[in-house]
Amino acid sequence: MSPSELVGIDDLMKEPYVNVLCYPELDPNVVIKRINELKLLKVNSILFEGKTRIGRLGVVGKGCVSVVVKALTDFGVLALKIRRIDANRISMKREAEMHLMANSVGVGPKLFESTENFILMEFIEGYDILEWLKRLEEYTVNGIRKVLRELLDQCFSLDKLGLDHGELSDPKKHVIVSKKPVIIDFESASISRKVSNLTKIMQYLFIGGPMAKKLRQLLGIEDEKIIIDSIKNYKKEIGWISYLKLLSKLNLIPQA
Numbered sequence: 001m002s003p004s005e006l007v008g009i010d011d012l013m014k015e016p017y018v019n020v021l022c023y024p025e026l027d028p029n030v031v032i033k034r035i036n037e038l039k040l041l042k043v044n045s046i047l048f049e050g051k052t053r054i055g056r057l058g059v060v061g062k063g064c065v066s067v068v069v070k071a072l073t074d075f076g077v078l079a080l081k082i083r084r085i086d087a088n089r090i091s092m093k094r095e096a097e098m099h100l101m102a103n104s105v106g107v108g109p110k111l112f113e114s115t116e117n118f119i120l121m122e123f124i125e126g127y128d129i130l131e132w133l134k135r136l137e138e139y140t141v142n143g144i145r146k147v148l149r150e151l152l153d154q155c156f157s158l159d160k161l162g163l164d165h166g167e168l169s170d171p172k173k174h175v176i177v178s179k180k181p182v183i184i185d186f187e188s189a190s191i192s193r194k195v196s197n198l199t200k201i202m203q204y205l206f207i208g209g210p211m212a213k214k215l216r217q218l219l220g221i222e223d224e225k226i227i228i229d230s231i232k233n234y235k236k237e238i239g240w241i242s243y244l245k246l247l248s249k250l251n252l253i254p255q256a
């Protein structure tokens, strides 16, 4: 891993940092505007570190609409999501709205501020869910049950709210397991689509995903069909009754 580098925002207009601020192609016309937005956001410096590389610089992550870095701000160390120059949208505002809605039901990293080109949010330290699943052996069964229950609860909260995340069928890039699981990235979220957060996550965790069989065993579920039936039942009528039924089929309701 290359060493981390702390860079004050006025230095962001220099190479190689400017290539992250304006990824993937340098556009001199937007540099100053972006640096001014960062000032409005009270970002003091950027900490270039992380598993993903842009040139020699480390960043936290990279997606099709953005690059995510660590930012030192007046509020502490946060995650800064930077709109890519080639993103298929002209602003982060819509994503920020969806993200704030998710926050209103306790889902997602806490969003601090947003502008046209940036979203500033809580930085989540942890494993992506695939990594977490690969490490199941390291955790207690109770710990695993807690994470699963919390993740399902969050998906149900989004379902009730009417916000469909849109990318939970392959959640490896969209669920980070920290002290608890955190759903990230609301760029594909919608309030006009039919919601399928819980059903998508269920499908991944217990049917199609890489550790489905192992998780079923852990929860003492003999037959995959039990899961398929409870998903079907929940889909028919999304609500507390069908959700609680589903949890009880998964043996995820603690017995008094």
Ligand SMILES: Nc1ncnc2c1ncn2[C@@H]1O[C@H](COP(=O)(O)OP(=O)(O)O)[C@@H](O)[C@H]1O
Binding pocket: 060, 061, 062, 063, 064, 065, 066, 067, 068, 079, 081, 109, 121, 122, 123, 124, 125, 173, 174, 184, 185, 186, 187
């Ligand atoms: N708040 C956060 N805390 C920690 N890592 C994050 C955070 N937000 C995003 N990331 C990392 O950055 C990557 C890209 O972010 P994402 O929001 O998925 O971008 P995109 O919308 O471009 O797909 C994620 O896969 C994740 O690894």
Ligand SMILES: [Mg+2]
Binding pocket: 063, 064, 173, 185
């Ligand atoms: Mg993404």
